[in-house]
Amino acid sequence: MERILVSACLMGRKVRYDGGAKTSSDALLATWRAEGRLVPFCPEVEGGLPVPRPAAEIEGGAGGAAVLSGAARVLAADGSDVTAAFLSGARSALALARSSGIRMAVLKEGSPSCGGLSIYDGTFQGRRTPGQGVTTALLELDGIRVFGEGRLDDAAAYLRTLET
Ligand code: SF4
DSSP: OOOOEEEEEGOOOOOSSTTTOOOOHHHHHHHHHTTTEEEEEHHHHHHTOOOSSSOOOGGGGGHHHHHHHHHHOOOEESBBBOOHHHHHHHHHHHHHHHTTTTOEEEEEEEEETTOOSEOOOOOSSEEEEOOOOOOHHHHTTTTOOEEEEEEEHHHHHHHHHHHO
């Protein structure tokens, strides 16, 4: 059975920067959870950041690939550089996926770690820009397909291709 890496906050775990969760009530996720497919993971907590913590954004809204290459940093709203923690969390996510034979993930859209289509633009003004988070970028570099929580139909279609 294919297992799916999933953002822990979508599963109701209170790991977000504000101390809350972003629990998804989607029926597909509920089905996959009941089937025992889901492997919850929070890269920011695994990277060593506390809950709660200051919000963080990639400088310039540059995207996760730029962070992986050293071209951009991840900065917290208090000005501190949290790049190392984000990189560590992304590597831990990849290590878990590899050791578990995971080939796909459902991650929280908009996050500087988990975002797939959009992230915040680095100004802390609540503005989004197209781009991926650090964990998403690293997973996809390794061939692991990442779907946002708003693209579960696409994730289900991909799951079917993996299982046929
Ligand atoms: Fe959720 Fe990912 Fe942010 Fe952790 S890093 S709180 S799993 S969006």
